[in-house]
Amino acid sequence: QSVLTQPPSASGTPGQRLTISCSGSSSNIGSNFVYWYQQLPGTAPKLLIYGDNQRPSGVPDRFSGSKSGTSASLAISGLRSEDEADYYCAAWDDSLSGWVFGGGTKLTVL
Amino acid sequence: EVQLLESGGGLVQSGGSLRLSCAASGFTFSSYAMSWVRQAPGKGLEWVSGISGRGGSTYYADSVKGRFTISRDNSKNTLYLQMNSLRVEDTAVYYCANGLTVAGSFDYWGQGTLVTVSS
Numbered sequence: 429q430s431v432l433t434q435p436p437s438a439s440g441t442p443g444q445r446l447t448i449s450c451s452g453s454s455s456n457i458g459s460n461f462v463y464w465y466q467q468l469p470g471t472a473p474k475l476l477i478y479g480d481n482q483r484p485s486g487v488p489d490r491f492s493g494s495k496s497g498t499s500a501s502l503a504i505s506g507l508r509s510e511d512e513a514d515y516y517c518a519a520w521d522d523s524l525s526g527w528v529f530g531g532g533t534k535l536t537v538l
Numbered sequence: 539e540v541q542l543l544e545s546g547g548g549l550v551q552s553g554g555s556l557r558l559s560c561a562a563s564g565f566t567f568s569s570y571a572m573s574w575v576r577q578a579p580g581k582g583l584e585w586v587s588g589i590s591g592r593g594g595s596t597y598y599a600d601s602v603k604g605r606f607t608i609s610r611d612n613s614k615n616t617l618y619l620q621m622n623s624l625r626v627e628d629t630a631v632y633y634c635a636n637g638l639t640v641a642g643s644f645d646y647w648g649q650g651t652l653v654t655v656s657s
Binding site: 467474528 | 575583584585588598642644645646649650
Protein backbone atom coordinates (compact mmCIF):
# COMPACT_ATOMS: atom_id res chain seq x y z
CA GLN A 429 0.00 0.00 0.00
CA SER A 430 1.70 3.19 -1.19
CA VAL A 431 1.65 6.38 0.88
CA LEU A 432 0.79 8.41 -2.22
CA THR A 433 -2.26 7.31 -4.19
CA GLN A 434 -2.29 7.15 -7.99
CA PRO A 435 -4.69 5.43 -10.36
CA PRO A 436 -3.08 2.15 -11.47
CA SER A 437 -3.83 2.77 -15.13
CA ALA A 438 -4.77 5.46 -17.63
CA SER A 439 -5.30 5.46 -21.35
CA GLY A 440 -5.78 7.91 -24.18
CA THR A 441 -5.60 8.30 -27.91
CA PRO A 442 -2.90 10.14 -29.84
CA GLY A 443 -3.28 13.90 -29.60
CA GLN A 444 -5.48 13.73 -26.54
CA ARG A 445 -4.81 15.52 -23.24
CA LEU A 446 -4.69 13.36 -20.15
CA THR A 447 -4.07 13.90 -16.45
CA ILE A 448 -2.75 11.57 -13.76
CA SER A 449 -3.59 12.35 -10.15
CA CYS A 450 -1.52 11.84 -7.02
CA SER A 451 -3.03 12.17 -3.57
CA GLY A 452 -1.09 12.46 -0.34
CA SER A 453 -1.25 14.15 3.03
CA SER A 454 -0.07 17.21 4.93
CA SER A 455 3.25 15.57 5.83
CA ASN A 456 4.29 14.94 2.23
CA ILE A 457 2.57 16.70 -0.68
CA GLY A 458 1.04 19.28 1.62
CA SER A 459 4.43 20.53 2.84
CA ASN A 460 7.01 19.49 0.25
CA PHE A 461 7.59 19.57 -3.47
CA VAL A 462 6.13 16.90 -5.72
CA TYR A 463 8.23 15.12 -8.34
CA TRP A 464 7.16 12.98 -11.28
CA TYR A 465 9.17 10.21 -12.87
CA GLN A 466 8.67 8.44 -16.17
CA GLN A 467 9.76 4.84 -16.55
CA LEU A 468 9.74 3.52 -20.09
CA PRO A 469 9.51 -0.27 -20.43
CA GLY A 470 12.71 -2.00 -19.38
CA THR A 471 14.52 1.19 -18.42
CA ALA A 472 15.41 3.17 -15.30
CA PRO A 473 13.12 5.96 -14.15
CA LYS A 474 13.75 9.47 -15.45
CA LEU A 475 12.95 12.79 -13.79
CA LEU A 476 10.01 14.38 -15.59
CA ILE A 477 8.80 17.16 -13.26
CA TYR A 478 10.51 18.67 -10.22
CA GLY A 479 9.46 21.31 -7.73
CA ASP A 480 5.76 20.66 -8.39
CA ASN A 481 5.73 22.12 -11.89
CA GLN A 482 9.24 22.56 -13.29
CA ARG A 483 10.56 20.66 -16.28
CA PRO A 484 14.21 19.60 -16.54
CA SER A 485 15.86 20.60 -19.78
CA GLY A 486 14.98 18.20 -22.55
CA VAL A 487 11.52 17.35 -21.23
CA PRO A 488 8.89 18.46 -23.77
CA ASP A 489 6.47 21.17 -22.70
CA ARG A 490 3.66 18.70 -23.40
CA PHE A 491 4.31 17.55 -19.84
CA SER A 492 3.19 19.78 -16.98
CA GLY A 493 2.71 19.44 -13.25
CA SER A 494 0.45 21.15 -10.75
CA LYS A 495 -0.35 20.93 -7.06
CA SER A 496 -3.18 22.01 -4.81
CA GLY A 497 -3.17 21.26 -1.11
CA THR A 498 -2.37 17.59 -0.62
CA SER A 499 -2.94 16.55 -4.23
CA ALA A 500 -0.91 16.87 -7.40
CA SER A 501 -1.43 16.16 -11.06
CA LEU A 502 0.63 15.40 -14.11
CA ALA A 503 -0.85 16.53 -17.40
CA ILE A 504 0.24 15.25 -20.78
CA SER A 505 -1.04 17.07 -23.83
CA GLY A 506 -0.74 15.96 -27.44
CA LEU A 507 -0.41 12.35 -26.36
CA ARG A 508 2.09 10.29 -28.39
CA SER A 509 2.74 6.57 -28.62
CA GLU A 510 6.19 7.09 -27.11
CA ASP A 511 4.53 8.36 -23.92
CA GLU A 512 3.50 4.80 -23.07
CA ALA A 513 5.24 4.25 -19.75
CA ASP A 514 4.76 4.01 -16.02
CA TYR A 515 4.50 7.33 -14.22
CA TYR A 516 5.30 7.79 -10.53
CA CYS A 517 4.76 10.73 -8.22
CA ALA A 518 7.02 11.21 -5.21
CA ALA A 519 7.51 13.57 -2.30
CA TRP A 520 9.58 13.83 0.84
CA ASP A 521 7.59 12.94 3.93
CA ASP A 522 8.42 14.96 7.04
CA SER A 523 6.82 12.44 9.42
CA LEU A 524 8.77 9.51 7.99
CA SER A 525 11.94 11.50 7.24
CA GLY A 526 12.04 9.70 3.93
CA TRP A 527 10.71 9.60 0.42
CA VAL A 528 7.31 8.24 -0.46
CA PHE A 529 6.17 7.19 -3.91
CA GLY A 530 2.84 6.64 -5.54
CA GLY A 531 2.10 3.12 -6.71
CA GLY A 532 2.58 4.17 -10.32
CA THR A 533 0.22 4.72 -13.23
CA LYS A 534 0.61 2.65 -16.37
CA LEU A 535 -0.23 4.83 -19.37
CA THR A 536 -1.47 3.17 -22.52
CA VAL A 537 -1.78 5.08 -25.77
CA LEU A 538 -4.54 3.42 -27.78
CA GLU B 539 27.54 13.48 -18.93
CA VAL B 540 26.28 12.12 -15.62
CA GLN B 541 26.82 8.40 -15.26
CA LEU B 542 25.81 6.15 -12.39
CA LEU B 543 26.83 2.51 -12.61
CA GLU B 544 25.57 0.03 -10.02
CA SER B 545 27.21 -3.30 -9.35
CA GLY B 546 27.26 -6.03 -6.74
CA GLY B 547 23.85 -7.54 -7.25
CA GLY B 548 23.30 -11.27 -7.44
CA LEU B 549 21.66 -14.28 -5.86
CA VAL B 550 21.90 -14.71 -2.10
CA GLN B 551 20.12 -16.87 0.44
CA SER B 552 17.75 -15.48 3.00
CA GLY B 553 19.71 -14.21 5.98
CA GLY B 554 22.77 -13.50 3.86
CA SER B 555 24.58 -10.29 3.03
CA LEU B 556 25.46 -8.33 -0.07
CA ARG B 557 27.20 -5.02 -0.76
CA LEU B 558 26.09 -2.87 -3.66
CA SER B 559 28.27 -0.19 -5.23
CA CYS B 560 27.42 2.77 -7.41
CA ALA B 561 30.27 4.38 -9.35
CA ALA B 562 29.56 7.99 -10.26
CA SER B 563 31.04 10.27 -12.90
CA GLY B 564 30.21 13.45 -14.77
CA PHE B 565 29.40 15.59 -11.73
CA THR B 566 31.01 16.74 -8.48
CA PHE B 567 30.15 13.69 -6.43
CA SER B 568 30.75 15.20 -2.99
CA SER B 569 28.33 18.06 -3.74
CA TYR B 570 25.39 15.75 -4.27
CA ALA B 571 23.28 13.64 -1.99
CA MET B 572 22.78 10.06 -3.11
CA SER B 573 19.98 7.60 -2.63
CA TRP B 574 19.07 3.99 -3.26
CA VAL B 575 15.64 3.22 -4.68
CA ARG B 576 14.44 -0.31 -5.37
CA GLN B 577 11.80 -1.92 -7.52
CA ALA B 578 10.54 -5.43 -6.84
CA PRO B 579 9.68 -7.47 -9.95
CA GLY B 580 6.53 -6.08 -11.52
CA LYS B 581 6.06 -3.58 -8.69
CA GLY B 582 6.49 0.13 -8.10
CA LEU B 583 9.36 2.20 -6.79
CA GLU B 584 10.37 2.16 -3.13
CA TRP B 585 12.94 4.49 -1.61
CA VAL B 586 15.47 2.59 0.50
CA SER B 587 18.05 5.01 1.85
CA GLY B 588 19.73 8.37 1.33
CA ILE B 589 22.97 10.04 2.34
CA SER B 590 24.09 13.67 2.29
CA GLY B 591 26.96 14.89 0.14
CA ARG B 592 29.58 14.70 2.86
CA GLY B 593 28.08 11.59 4.37
CA GLY B 594 27.19 13.17 7.69
CA SER B 595 23.46 12.48 7.45
CA THR B 596 21.84 9.20 6.55
CA TYR B 597 18.20 8.19 6.20
CA TYR B 598 16.51 4.81 5.91
CA ALA B 599 13.11 3.41 5.09
CA ASP B 600 11.57 1.57 8.02
CA SER B 601 11.60 -1.65 5.98
CA VAL B 602 15.42 -1.74 5.96
CA LYS B 603 16.37 0.17 9.11
CA GLY B 604 18.83 -1.81 11.21
CA ARG B 605 19.66 -4.19 8.36
CA PHE B 606 21.02 -1.92 5.60
CA THR B 607 23.81 0.66 5.85
CA ILE B 608 24.43 3.38 3.29
CA SER B 609 27.86 4.95 2.95
CA ARG B 610 29.99 6.78 0.43
CA ASP B 611 33.64 7.30 -0.42
CA ASN B 612 33.97 10.73 -1.98
CA SER B 613 37.62 10.08 -2.86
CA LYS B 614 36.45 7.22 -5.06
CA ASN B 615 33.19 8.80 -6.26
CA THR B 616 31.40 5.69 -5.07
CA LEU B 617 28.21 5.03 -3.12
CA TYR B 618 27.62 1.81 -1.21
CA LEU B 619 24.75 -0.12 0.29
CA GLN B 620 25.63 -2.86 2.75
CA MET B 621 22.67 -5.21 3.02
CA ASN B 622 22.57 -7.69 5.91
CA SER B 623 19.93 -10.13 7.12
CA LEU B 624 18.42 -10.19 3.66
CA ARG B 625 14.84 -11.33 3.24
CA VAL B 626 12.95 -12.70 0.27
CA GLU B 627 11.01 -9.43 0.12
CA ASP B 628 14.26 -7.52 -0.50
CA THR B 629 14.36 -9.05 -3.99
CA ALA B 630 14.39 -6.12 -6.39
CA VAL B 631 16.33 -4.05 -8.88
CA TYR B 632 18.29 -1.52 -6.87
CA TYR B 633 18.90 1.88 -8.45
CA CYS B 634 21.21 4.60 -7.23
CA ALA B 635 20.22 8.20 -7.90
CA ASN B 636 21.63 11.64 -7.18
CA GLY B 637 20.12 14.93 -6.07
CA LEU B 638 21.22 18.26 -4.62
CA THR B 639 19.92 17.20 -1.22
CA VAL B 640 18.51 13.98 0.18
CA ALA B 641 15.04 15.56 0.20
CA GLY B 642 15.48 17.27 -3.15
CA SER B 643 14.62 14.90 -6.00
CA PHE B 644 16.40 12.11 -7.86
CA ASP B 645 17.95 13.90 -10.81
CA TYR B 646 19.77 11.03 -12.49
CA TRP B 647 19.41 7.28 -12.10
CA GLY B 648 21.70 4.37 -12.78
CA GLN B 649 20.59 1.37 -14.81
CA GLY B 650 20.06 -0.76 -11.70
CA THR B 651 21.42 -4.00 -10.32
CA LEU B 652 19.26 -7.02 -9.53
CA VAL B 653 19.30 -8.57 -6.08
CA THR B 654 17.55 -11.90 -5.70
CA VAL B 655 17.07 -13.38 -2.24
CA SER B 656 16.09 -17.02 -2.18
CA SER B 657 14.49 -18.94 0.65
